[in-house]
Amino acid sequence: MQTTNTETVEVDKQKIFWKLPFIKSIHTELKKGVHTINKMFKKIQLNIAFTTFKTQHMCKNKDTITPAESSSLVYKYSCEHCNACYVGETRRQLKRRIKEHLTGRPPSEISMHNHPPSEKGFTILSKTKYTRITESLYLKQFIREGQNIMNNNKISEFLHLF
Numbered sequence: 001m002q003t004t005n006t007e008t009v010e011v012d013k014q015k016i017f018w019k020l021p022f023i024k025s026i027h028t029e030l031k032k033g034v035h036t037i038n039k040m041f042k043k044i045q046l047n048i049a050f051t052t053f054k055t056q057h058m059c060k061n062k063d064t065i066t067p068a069e070s071s072s073l074v075y076k077y078s079c080e081h082c083n084a085c086y087v088g089e090t091r092r093q094l095k096r097r098i099k100e101h102l103t104g105r106p107p108s109e110i111s112m113h114n115h116p117p118s119e120k121g122f123t124i125l126s127k128t129k130y131t132r133i134t135e136s137l138y139l140k141q142f143i144r145e146g147q148n149i150m151n152n153n154k155i156s157e158f159l160h161l162f
Contacts, residue, residue, distance in 0.1 A: 013045040022050040067124055068095040074126045074134045077101065077150070081115040086150040087138045089131035098122055109150045 020030070027050070034046050071093050077086040086109050090097040098119060104111035111117060128134045142149060 013043055015045045015047060018046065018048045019051055020048055022052050068098070069093050070124070070127060072127060072129055072131055073124055074128065074131055074138060076123050076125050076138070077110050077117070077121045078123070079113060079115050079150075080118055080121055082148070084113065084148040084150045085142065086110050086113075087125070087135055087142065089135040091131060094122070094124065109152055113150055 030048065034048055037046050038044070072091050073094060074087065074089045075094060075097075077088070079085070088097070100106065101108050101110040102117050102119065125138055126134050139149065139151060
């Protein structure tokens, strides 16, 4: 608002916002500069929004894990000697489950298969928190495709839902 001798004239100021990183050493000087600019220009009001950023955005704060260390996933074992495959799910680390299959403790379809199991035959199909449902869907898909399935006759109870 401007004041003259006889009347009051309103001036609409255009507001301009700047988003700048907060730097302690120049913060005060920058605010003074903006105040000076706002005095000089009657039609413009400059506003500064100081922002900070988290250091975690600059670098990773967690180590990456290998696929074998992953958990909550559905995996497939393919026998390299025959065309049989096994679909399984685990909420534990995959490397632990693979070790159980290879050693046969506890016995599994893979460890009791005609051919000796190999660590190379394991692949991850899906990482999901719904492991049993996802396992059932993959089993259903592989059965439809006519693949030789190692999974025993107690195919997952969820399979009957789909």
